Amino acid sequence: MVSAAQAQPSTLPPSVEDALQRAKLPREALSVVVLSVDANAPNRLRHQAEVARNPASLMKLVTTSAALDLLGPAFTWRTPVYVEGVIRDGVLQGQVYLQGSGDPKLGVEQLWLLMRRLQGLGIRQIQGDIVLDRSAFVLPPHDPASFDGEPLRPYNAAPDALLLGFKSVLIQFVPDVAHKVARVHLEPPLAGVQVQASVPLMGGDCSDYRSALRAEFGNPLQIRFMGGFPSSCPDKLWPLAYADPDKFAARAVHGMWLQLGGQLSGQVREGVVPSGLKPLFASESPTLGEVVRDINKFSNNVMAEQVFLTLAAQQRGQGSPAVAKEVVQGWWRERVGGEPPLMDKGSGLSRESRISAQSLAHLLQWAWRQGFMPELMASLPLTGVDGTMKRSKSSASAHLKTGSLRDTMGIAGYVDGPNGQRFVLVAMVNHANANQARPVMDALIDWTAGK
Numbered sequence: 542m543v544s545a546a547q548a549q550p551s552t553l554p555p556s557v558e559d560a561l562q563r564a565k566l567p568r569e570a571l572s573v574v575v576l577s578v579d580a581n582a583p584n585r586l587r588h589q590a591e592v593a594r595n596p597a598s599l600m601k602l603v604t605t606s607a608a609l610d611l612l613g614p615a616f617t618w619r620t621p622v623y624v625e626g627v628i629r630d631g632v633l634q635g636q637v638y639l640q641g642s643g644d645p646k647l648g649v650e651q652l653w654l655l656m657r658r659l660q661g662l663g664i665r666q667i668q669g670d671i672v673l674d675r676s677a678f679v680l681p682p683h684d685p686a687s688f689d690g691e692p693l694r695p696y697n698a699a700p701d702a703l704l705l706g707f708k709s710v711l712i713q714f715v716p717d718v719a720h721k722v723a724r725v726h727l728e729p730p731l732a733g734v735q736v737q738a739s740v741p742l743m744g745g746d747c748s749d750y751r752s753a754l755r756a757e758f759g760n761p762l763q764i765r766f767m768g769g770f771p772s773s774c775p776d777k778l779w780p781l782a783y784a785d786p787d788k789f790a791a792r793a794v795h796g797m798w799l800q801l802g803g804q805l806s807g808q809v810r811e812g813v814v815p816s817g818l819k820p821l822f823a824s825e826s827p828t829l830g831e832v833v834r835d836i837n838k839f840s841n842n843v844m845a846e847q848v849f850l851t852l853a854a855q856q857r858g859q860g861s862p863a864v865a866k867e868v869v870q871g872w873w874r875e876r877v878g879g880e881p882p883l884m885d886k887g888s889g890l891s892r893e894s895r896i897s898a899q900s901l902a903h904l905l906q907w908a909w910r911q912g913f914m915p916e917l918m919a920s921l922p923l924t925g926v927d928g929t930m931k932r933s934k935s936s937a938s939a940h941l942k943t944g945s946l947r948d949t950m951g952i953a954g955y956v957d958g959p960n961g962q963r964f965v966l967v968a969m970v971n972h973a974n975a976n977q978a979r980p981v982m983d984a985l986i987d988w989t990a991g992k
Contacts, residue, residue, distance in 0.1 A: 553588055554988045560981040570972035571981065572898040575989050578909040578955070578963045585964065585989075590899040593883070594969045597944030598840045599901060599953045600889030603882055605833045605920065606904060607869045608848045609913035610876060612855060614830035618644035620703070621820030622655060624662070631665035636807075638814045639794065640674040641703025643860060644826040645847035646835070648706050649729040649797075651824050656797050658822055670807035671798070673790055674814050677702035678850050678860035685786060688890060689947075693758060693782045696890070700846035701790070702860065705729075707843055708789040712779040714750075714770050716742060723770035731783070732795035732809075736764040743769035750774050761785035830916040837920040837942050838928035842888040849887025862886070877907050889944060898967040901953050905965045909955075921954045924986060935983040937990030941966070950975040952982045956989040964989050 553561075553568065561568060572594055575586040608616075619642055626635015637659065641647075683699035685692035695709040706729060713726040722739035745753055755768030761784040770777075783789045791809040798805060826832070829848075836844045849869070854860035856868045866884060873881035882896035908917055921940035922928030929943040941954035951969035958964055966989045970978040 554586075554984070556984045556988060557981060560984040564977040564981055565974050566970060566972055566978060566981065570970050570975070571968065571978075572970075573968045573985060574898040574902040574965070575967075575985075576902055576906065576965050578906060578965060580906055580910075587899070590902075591897050593895040593897050594951075594971045595892065595894055595946065595949045596882075596889055596896050596901065596951055596953075596969060597894075597946040597949045598842075598889040599942055599944035599951045599967075599969070600882070600884055600887070600891075600894050600896065601836055601840065601845045601944075602901065602904065602917075602942050602953060603869065603873070603884065603896070604845050604849050604852075604887035605836055606908050606913075606917060607872045608829060608852055609833060609916055610911065611852060611868075611872060612829055614828060614833075614913055614916045616829040618642050618647075618826040618851070619823045620644050620647055620651075620655070620826075621823040622659060623814055623818045623820050624659075624664075625815065625818055626669060628663055631663055633664045633667045633669065635667075636669045636672050637664075637667060638672045638674055638812070638818070639703065640677075640814050640820075641701065642677050643700075643702050643704070643847050643851045643854060644824070645704065645832050645841075645844040646826050647704060647824065649793075652705060652729065652793065652797050653801075655824055656794075656801050656803065660801065660803065662821065665802070666804040666806070667798075668806050670812075671794055671805065671809045672812040672814075673703055673794065673809065675702040675790075675811060676813050677854055680850075680861070683786075685782060693784065695780050695782045696842045698782055698843045699786060700843055700850055703790050704843065704847060705790045705793050707782075708786040709780055709782050712736070712764070712781060714740070714754075714774070714777045714779070716770065716772060716774065716776070718742070718772065723774075725766070727764070729793045730796035730800045731789075731792040732799060733792060734762055734764065734796075737766065740766045741769040742772040745771045745773070747771045747774035750777060751779065758784050761788070830913075830920075833916060834920040837917075838922050840929050840943065842890045845888035846886060873904075877904055879903065890946075892946075898969055902965050902967045905953065905955070905967070909963075909965075918955060932979075933983055933986070934980070935986040935990075935992075937986050937992055939966070939986055939990065941986070944969075945976070948973055948975050950978040950982070952986070956986060958989065959991045 572589040623638035757765040850860040853865035870881040922930035938957040944951040
């Protein structure tokens with residue numbers, strides 16, 4: 542509840558009013574709260590502060606704050622490897638198990654190291670199966686095209702207890718002028734997936750090289766390019782969500798094992814580690830503090846969902862979206878206070894999520910007093926410097942999370958004021974012209990900083 546002393550007139554600064562007019566945005570589309578990090582100080586600015594709006598990726602601040610508070614910045618994920626059977630003369634008569642726990646950063650390099658460590662045990666041939674245990678998360682079916690019709694965009698990847706490389710591939714094009722082709726490389730290697738070794742070099746502008754390639758991704762077992770690669774281009778990397786995401790982990794594990802010279806007589810399949818079997822070794826993730834930095838600096842959706850589900854798995858023993866929602870909302874009521882936000886995902890990649898600017902500002906003000914504050918603040922993009930705030934035209938010093946969807950744009954975080962002051966700033970726009978609101982956000986940042 543906001544006291545009478547805190548309730549400020551809903552008068553926007555002239556620079557913000559001007560920016561709204563230029564962007565063709567009505568005042569009613571904007572919610573703003575500016576207040577000191579000191580909880581006892583009055584609000585500097587309130588405008589439609591209690592209106593519940595879609596925050597887009599600003600919801601990641603709720604997820605990451607809850608995780609830092611409940612799990613601690615030093616929390617890590619482990620991906621253990623189990624071997625069942627007898628090893629004789631380089632041959633394992635039995636199964637290998639990889640058990641996922643939700644590691645958000647289990648990439649190609651970590652998979653390579655796991656396979657190499659397995660070979661370090663003297664295993665060259667597996668007379669059995671490689672079994673992937675993904676039971677730590679209980680997830681509903683996922684259609685990567687359901688949100689915005691872009692199933693091949695990596696940001697639409699679904700979470701997974703054994704999330705390998707975001708279920709995405711990197712296609713590299715390396716020009717070979719002498720042979721008039723660009724060499725094509727696929728990472729990670731995917732068993733059973735064919736990709737042509739090269740494409741012809743051609744003339745044209747490099748700015749739209751993807752269109753020039755005329756790629757065909759409809760067949761998950763064959764990646765084809767019907768066009769060419771502009772000779773004016775340097776090396777290029779094209780990140781792409783795999784067309785059959787449910788089979789990605791199995792193909793990546795099998796492909797990496799084969800690339801390292803291993804042999805497999807069985808298959809890579811899903812299953813559960815037998816009770817009582819002890820792990821031989823494990824891959825350990827970076828700390829949660831480091832993971833949160835990647836999530837907030839670059840607004841990584843699937844990593845945020847991994848953390849959201851990990852909260853459920855760690856607190857309640859079941860990594861499901863419904864349980865994760867209960868955990869975060871219970872945490873909010875107990876630790877932050879007041880009515881929790883309406884959230885169905887940890888990333889904010891949702892049309893249903895809602896939170897008010899006042900509630901989000903209250904969270905940031907509360908987080909300022911917590912022991913994990915340095916990790917949270919360091920995870921926020923710096924205006925004009927890095928992450929999703931790199932293009933900001935503001936001259937202020939600020940750490941701010943961004944959020945954007947169709948019809949939604951927002952910022953939330955901490956702004957440095959004059960004389961060593963620090964302020965919480967939360968601003969959200971929900972409107973058809975929200976993608977024009979960047980100058981409005983910059984004007985609010987500068988005003989908060991006293992520029």
